[in-house]
Amino acid sequence: MPRAETTFHELTVGRVAERSGVSVSALHFYEANGLITSTRSAGNQRRYSRDTLRRVAFIRASQRVGIPLADIRQALDGLPQARTPNAEDWSRVAERWRERLDENIDQLIRLREDLASCIGCGCLSMTACRLTNNNDRLSSEGPGARRLMPGTPRADVAEQA
């Protein structure tokens, strides 16, 4: 099997797909959306540096907990584009990402509590219920383009071919 020639730190798209568990088409997609970058070989084929594997791992792990690519992209934009990110670069990003995860965790825990106190208690009181009263500051956006609310990913069923 003819494997494209690569220097030590260059990976073909197929190789990245193989090692990251992400399909080639998804990698193309990530690249088109600026989550990863590549150089090109003489024959116009993509060559990825090794740290792309780390980026992809970060992307997938984040996606599995339901974070949209746009947000992940923003986080990755915190890495230097000029040079290969070092440990400190990643640490900085990871730290900010932890805060993001904390928020997500908080929200879930809050819902769990609300559910217990509002419905689980059996009183079914929906007056002044925290579950019901979420439309406080929410419905004040007016019409126009807005983010959609797609579902959550589930790692056990969504993976590349």
Next chain:
Amino acid sequence: MPRAETTFHELTVGRVAERSGVSVSALHFYEANGLITSTRSAGNQRRYSRDTLRRVAFIRASQRVGIPLADIRQALDGLPQARTPNAEDWSRVAERWRERLDENIDQLIRLREDLASCIGCGCLSMTACRLTNNNDRLSSEGPGARRLMPGTPRADVAEQA
């Protein structure tokens, strides 16, 4: 303003939209997908029973933490369809839903830990890293139809017109 005639326990779509903070089109959509049900007036207009408000609150709260409608629907299918769900019915559903939320929380906490130990430490060791090695049992599904992985919802920006 002509407000449709309703008995004490009947609500029009507009009324449900107003009180739940969900758009009319979204309510139509939920109904088309079996998350809520309605009877019809003589003139073919929807009439919702009051417990629809609770269902919708449950739906939105669950969506805000990234759970897909299909899963929410399954949970709601645990309620009796013949009669109006009582406190006990809701309690049962809430209990099972709590387990679901627990799983989601666990997954987020695991990612946060992995991030700290794998990247945050600074070593950047990706060999045998838990972040990287998620493709263990995942890439064994083969091709074919599979769930897509849309993003996460964010309550602060997504609401009806």
Next chain:
DNA sequence: CTCACACCTCAACAAAGGTTGAGGTCAAAT
């Protein structure tokens, strides 16, 4: 040099979760 496999681009399609709009009806206040 040739062959096969990996790669390229670009367009079309998919599924979730809706929104928007056209064209028509209901209902209640005047």
Next chain:
DNA sequence: ATTTGACCTCAACCTTTGTTGAGGTGTGAG
């Protein structure tokens, strides 16, 4: 009786996150 805002259906469109396929090229082993 008229009018006006709420409602109806249905189809088209939107975003996100990709996959699939067609038609063509690169690359390395033999």
